[in-house]
Amino acid sequence: MERNFKLGVEFAKELDSKDELKSYRERFYLGEGELYFDGNSLGACSKDAEESLLEMLDVWKKEKILIWNVKDGKYFKYPQYLGGLSAPLVNADENEITITNNTTMNIHSALATFYRPTGERYKILVDELNFPSDAHAVASQVKLHGLDPDKAIKVVKSRDGRNIEEDDIIEAMTDDVAVALLPSVLYRSAQLLDMERLTKAGHDKGIIVGWDLSHSIGSVPHDFKKVDPDFAVWCTYKHLSGGPGSNAALYINKKHFGTDPGLAGWFGNKKESQFLMDHRHDPELDADAWLTGTPNMLSMAPIEGVLKLFNAAGIHNIREKSLFLTDYLVFLIENRLEKYGFKNGTLKDHNRRGGHIALEHDDAYRISLALKEKNVIPDFREPNVIRLAPVALYNSFEDVHKVVDILEEIVTEKTYEKFSDKRALVV
Numbered sequence: 001m002e003r004n005f006k007l008g009v010e011f012a013k014e015l016d017s018k019d020e021l022k023s024y025r026e027r028f029y030l031g032e033g034e035l036y037f038d039g040n041s042l043g044a045c046s047k048d049a050e051e052s053l054l055e056m057l058d059v060w061k062k063e064k065i066l067i068w069n070v071k072d073g074k075y076f077k078y079p080q081y082l083g084g085l086s087a088p089l090v091n092a093d094e095n096e097i098t099i100t101n102n103t104t105m106n107i108h109s110a111l112a113t114f115y116r117p118t119g120e121r122y123k124i125l126v127d128e129l130n131f132p133s134d135a136h137a138v139a140s141q142v143k144l145h146g147l148d149p150d151k152a153i154k155v156v157k158s159r160d161g162r163n164i165e166e167d168d169i170i171e172a173m174t175d176d177v178a179v180a181l182l183p184s185v186l187y188r189s190a191q192l193l194d195m196e197r198l199t200k201a202g203h204d205k206g207i208i209v210g211w212d213l214s215h216s217i218g219s220v221p222h223d224f225k226k227v228d229p230d231f232a233v234w235c236t237y238k239h240l241s242g243g244p245g246s247n248a249a250l251y252i253n254k255k256h257f258g259t260d261p262g263l264a265g266w267f268g269n270k271k272e273s274q275f276l277m278d279h280r281h282d283p284e285l286d287a288d289a290w291l292t293g294t295p296n297m298l299s300m301a302p303i304e305g306v307l308k309l310f311n312a313a314g315i316h317n318i319r320e321k322s323l324f325l326t327d328y329l330v331f332l333i334e335n336r337l338e339k340y341g342f343k344n345g346t347l348k349d350h351n352r353r354g355g356h357i358a359l360e361h362d363d364a365y366r367i368s369l370a371l372k373e374k375n376v377i378p379d380f381r382e383p384n385v386i387r388l389a390p391v392a393l394y395n396s397f398e399d400v401h402k403v404v405d406i407l408e409e410i411v412t413e414k415t416y417e418k419f420s421d422k423r424a425l426v427v
C-alpha cells in the first residue's frame, strides 16, 4: 500500500491522534520515558495479565486442591480454555488448540506423533534460517529413530542470508520427505512465508506439514481453515505478552484427532476417566490428547487476561496498525538513516513480512547497547541485525519517531564507540 508519510514529529502525532487502538497502551506497564521495542522477544506486562494471575492466586489461596473443581472445572480444563481463547488468532476450532509445555517440547510432541520414518520416506524438511531450538528438536527426534541427522534432515538454504525462497522449499519437497517443519515468520529478517501455498505443496507430495508461529502469533492473523496445517506450535510470550516462560500452544488439525499422541500422560486422558487411574491410556479426542502432566497453572494464568485483551482489540486491527507502524519505521530508515550505513533488511511487501523490522548495520551490536543506554529496548541478532518491533497495542508513531531520532544521535555523536563488541550472555 502506498502511504504518504512525511518527516517531522508533528506527522507522527497526527497519526497517533487517529489511532483507534491507542487506548490499549494504558493497559500495559511501560517505564517512564522508556521506548520498548522488543515485544517480538518478550511482550510487555499488561494489567489484564496481572489480573488473571492474581485471580488464580486468589482461588488457590481460598480453595487449595479444590481449585480443580471450582468454576465448573475451569482450571482443570484450563489448557483447552486458553486454547479456545487463542482460536480467533488463527481461525481454528477451539478444541484444536491446547496450551502446554514450551514451544520446543511441543515440537517434540508433534514430531513424536507425526514423524514415522520408513525406508523410502524418512526425511524432515527444515530451512537454514529457522530458530536453533527447532533444529535441535528435529535432530534429536531423527536420532531417536536411529537415523543420522546429516542424512535424514533436509535443509533448504537461503540465497541471501535473510530470506528463504518459497520455490526452493517446494523444490525440496521430494518423495523421501516425511515431515516439513517451517517458520511462519523468520525470527531475524521477519520474512512471512505463504503458509497456504507451502502447506498445499507439501500435502500434494504426501508430506505432513507443521508450522512454528512463534514470530507471527499476535501480530499476524492466520487462517487455519485455509492453510490446513497438520500441526502448529507457538510461544505466548512474544507479541502475545503472556509473560516470561508462559506456556506454549500446540495446534492439532481435527483430521488427526484420534491419532495416538507420541508423548502421552495422564492429563491427555479423557477427563471423565482420568481419575479412574487406569494404566491404559484413553486419550481425549481433540488437541488435549497431547497434554502430559499437570498444567503449569501459574505460567498460564497471565495468558488468559492478555488473550481477552487481544480478542477485544481484534487481530486484524492489530495487524493493520502493526503494518502502518512498520511502514512508517521503514520510511524513516530510508529517508533519515541510510546515509549512516543503516539498511532495512526486511521485505517491504505486506504479504511477505511479520511485525518487526530488521535494521542492519556493521556496528549493530554496539549500537544496540547505545540504544539501551538511552532507554530504547531493542534486541540484537547475529551478525548485524537490530530487531525493532513497534507493537500495535502499546507503541505509538511518536515512539517510532523518537527511536529514529535516538539512532541518528547515536551514530552522529558516535556514542556507541565506547561499548565493547564482546557479546553479553543474553543480547
Ligand SMILES: Cc1ncc(COP(=O)(O)O)c(C=O)c1O
Pocket (backbone or CB within 6 Å): 102, 103, 104, 105, 131, 133, 134, 183, 187, 212, 214, 215, 235, 248
Ligand atoms: C521460532 C522459535 N521457535 C522456538 C523457540 C523456542 O521457544 P521455547 O523457549 O518456548 O521452547 C523460539 C524462541 O524464541 C522461537 O523464536
